[in-house]
Amino acid sequence: MSSVVHVIELRELTKRYGGRTAVDELSFRVQPGVVTGFLGPNGSGKSTTMRMILGLDAPDHGEALIDGIRYPELTWPLRTVGALLDAGAFHPGRSARAHLGALAAGNDISSSRVEQVLGIVGLSDVAARRAGTYSLGMRQRLGVAVALLGDPGILLLDEPVNGLDPEGIRWIRDLLRGLAAEGRTVFVSSHLIAEMALTADRLVVIGQGRLLAETTVAELAATDDNLEDAFFRLTSQTTDYRGRTAS
Amino acid sequence: MNSYRKGGKNTGRYGFRQAARMEWIKLRSVRSAWWLAIAAVASMAASGIGVGLGYRSHTPVATTAQILNNSLSGAILAQLLLGALGALMMTGEYGTGMIRSTFAAVPRRRVVLAAKAAVCGLATTTVGLVASFTGYLGGQLTIRGTAIPAASLGDPPVLRAVVLTGLYLSATALIGIGLGTILRHSGAAIGVLFALMFVPTIVAGLFGEGGVAIGRFVPLLMLLNSVAVITPGAGLFSGTVSVLLMGGYAAVAILAGGVLLRQRDA
Numbered sequence: 001m002s003s004v005v006h007v008i009e010l011r012e013l014t015k016r017y018g019g020r021t022a023v024d025e026l027s028f029r030v031q032p033g034v035v036t037g038f039l040g041p042n043g044s045g046k047s048t049t050m051r052m053i054l055g056l057d058a059p060d061h062g063e064a065l066i067d068g069i070r071y072p073e074l075t076w077p078l079r080t081v082g083a084l085l086d087a088g089a090f091h092p093g094r095s096a097r098a099h100l101g102a103l104a105a106g107n108d109i110s111s112s113r114v115e116q117v118l119g120i121v122g123l124s125d126v127a128a129r130r131a132g133t134y135s136l137g138m139r140q141r142l143g144v145a146v147a148l149l150g151d152p153g154i155l156l157l158d159e160p161v162n163g164l165d166p167e168g169i170r171w172i173r174d175l176l177r178g179l180a181a182e183g184r185t186v187f188v189s190s191h192l193i194a195e196m197a198l199t200a201d202r203l204v205v206i207g208q209g210r211l212l213a214e215t216t217v218a219e220l221a222a223t224d225d226n227l228e229d230a231f232f233r234l235t236s237q238t239t240d241y242r243g244r245t246a247s
Numbered sequence: 248m249n250s251y252r253k254g255g256k257n258t259g260r261y262g263f264r265q266a267a268r269m270e271w272i273k274l275r276s277v278r279s280a281w282w283l284a285i286a287a288v289a290s291m292a293a294s295g296i297g298v299g300l301g302y303r304s305h306t307p308v309a310t311t312a313q314i315l316n317n318s319l320s321g322a323i324l325a326q327l328l329l330g331a332l333g334a335l336m337m338t339g340e341y342g343t344g345m346i347r348s349t350f351a352a353v354p355r356r357r358v359v360l361a362a363k364a365a366v367c368g369l370a371t372t373t374v375g376l377v378a379s380f381t382g383y384l385g386g387q388l389t390i391r392g393t394a395i396p397a398a399s400l401g402d403p404p405v406l407r408a409v410v411l412t413g414l415y416l417s418a419t420a421l422i423g424i425g426l427g428t429i430l431r432h433s434g435a436a437i438g439v440l441f442a443l444m445f446v447p448t449i450v451a452g453l454f455g456e457g458g459v460a461i462g463r464f465v466p467l468l469m470l471l472n473s474v475a476v477i478t479p480g481a482g483l484f485s486g487t488v489s490v491l492l493m494g495g496y497a498a499v500a501i502l503a504g505g506v507l508l509r510q511r512d513a
Contacts, residue, residue: 051513054350055350072355077261077351077352081351085344085348086344086347089343090343090344091340092343093277101272102269103348103352105265105271106353107265107352107353108265
C-alpha cells in the first residue's frame with residue numbers, strides 16, 4: 001500500500017483569457033479524509049481551476065500540484081486522480097463499456113474493474129448501449145464511473161449533481177462522503193450552497209477567480225443568520241450578474 | 248473508519264503502449280469508423296466491377312494497363328472516406344468533449360497523437376490494401392471470358408500498383424489525423440482535406456503542359472498518374488516516390504499538429 005498522503009495544492013494559480021482574469025493567484029490545499037466543497041457563483045473560475053489541476057489548461061502563472069508534482073508527471077494519472085469534469089466528456093456513439101474500457105487501457109486498469117465501476121454507478125444493464133442515448137442522470141453516472149475507474153486516492157468532481165434527480169443527488173452525496181471516510185481526498189465544486197452544506201466538511205469559496213474563504217461549513221454558517229446568508233455576504237462583491245429584487 | 252488502500256500494481260508508467268491500446272479500443276467502438284472503412288472498400292469494389300463491365304464490350308480491346316488503372320479509380324472516393332476517418336479520430340474527440348477524458352488518462356498529448364497515428368496507420372493500411380485488391384479483383388473477374396488480357400499479380404508492376412494504391416489510401420488517412428489535430432473541428436478538417444485533394448489538381452491543370460512540374464507533387468494527380476498505374480506518366484515521380492511523398496505530407500501535418508497540441512488548452 002502507498003503511504004503517500006494525497007493532497008492537492010494550488011500555488012498562486014492564475015489564468016487569463018484575453019484581458020479577463022478567470023483565476024487570480026489562487027492558493028489553497030485540499031486535504032484527505034474529508035469532502036472539500038469548492039464553492040462560488042457561476043463564472044467564478046471553478047471549472048477553469050479544475051481543468052488546470054488536471055493539466056488540460058495551462059496556467060499563466062503559478063502551479064497546481066498533486067502530491068507535490070504536476071498532473072502530467074503522474075505515473076498512472078487515473079489511478080491517482082479521478083475526475084468528473086462534465087457529463088459530456090464521451091463520444092455519443094460509443095457504449096459506456098467501450099468508453100470505460102478505452103480509458104482503462106490507457107492506464108493499464110483491468111477490464112474487471114470496468115465491470116465493477118459499472119456496477120457501482122448502476123449502469124451494468126445498459127453498458128452496451130450507445131452513451132449518446134443516455135439521460136442526463138445516466139451521463140453523470142457514467143462520468144462518476146470514469147472518476148472511480150482507477151480507484152484513485154483523489155477525486156475531483158465539477159458540479160456532479162447537475163441534472164440529477166433527488167435520488168441521484170443523495171446517491172452522489174453518500175458516495176462522496178463514503179469515499180472521504182475511506183481516507184480519500186474529495187474535492188467537489190458546486191454553486192449550490194444548500195447541497196454543499198449537506199455534502200462537504202470543508203469549504204473553499206472563490207469569487208471572480210480569487211480566494212474568498214478557506215473554512216468549514218460550521219464556521220461559515222456561524223458568521224451570519226444561516227449558511228446561505230453567509231455565502232451571499234461573502235460573494236456579494238464578486239457576483240458578475242445579478243437580478244434586482246422585484247418591488 | 249476504513250482506511251483507503253491503494254490496490255493493484257503500481258510499477259511502470261503510462262506510455263505509448265497503453266495509449267495505443269486505448270486508441271484501438273476507441274477506433275473499433277464507433278460505428279462511423281466501420282461505415283467509412285466499409286464504404287471505402289465498397290467504392291473500390293464498385294468501380295472495379297463497373298470498369299470491368301464497361302470494358303467487356305469495348306472496342307478496340309482494352310489493354311492490361313487500361314483495365315488496371317481504371318479499376319483502381321475507386322481510390323478517388325476511398326481516399327476521401329479514409330481521410331475523413333483519420334480526421335474524425337481527432338476531431339470527433341474535440342466535438343464531443345471526449346478529448347478531456349483522453350488527456351486526463353494520458354496527459355502527454357504527443358503520446359496520444361503518436362498512438363492515434365500508429366493505430367490509424369495500421370488500420371487504414373489494412374483497409375486500404377483490402378480496398379485496393381477488391382478494386383483490382385472486381386475489374387479482373389468481370390472481364391473473364393473476354394479477349395482482354397488478364398493483369399496478373401505475379402507481374403511486379405501490377406502488384407506494385409495495387410499495393411501502392413492501398414498505401415496511398417493509408418497516407419491520406421494520416422494526413423486526416425494531422426489536419427484534425429490542427430483544426431480540431433470535423434467540418435473544417437474534412438473540408439480542408441477535400442480542398443487539398445482537389446484544388447491543387449485544378450490549379451495544376453491551368454498550367455497545361457507545364458502543369459506536370461507541379462502536378463507530380465499533387466496528391467490526386469499522383470494517385471491517378473503515378474500510383475495506381477503500371478507505368479507513370481512522363482515527367483512524374485515513380486509510384487513509390489509518390490507514396491513516400493504522401494507519407495511526408497502526413498508527417499508534416501502530424502508534426503504541425505503535435506506542436507499546436509502542446510501549446511493549446513484542451
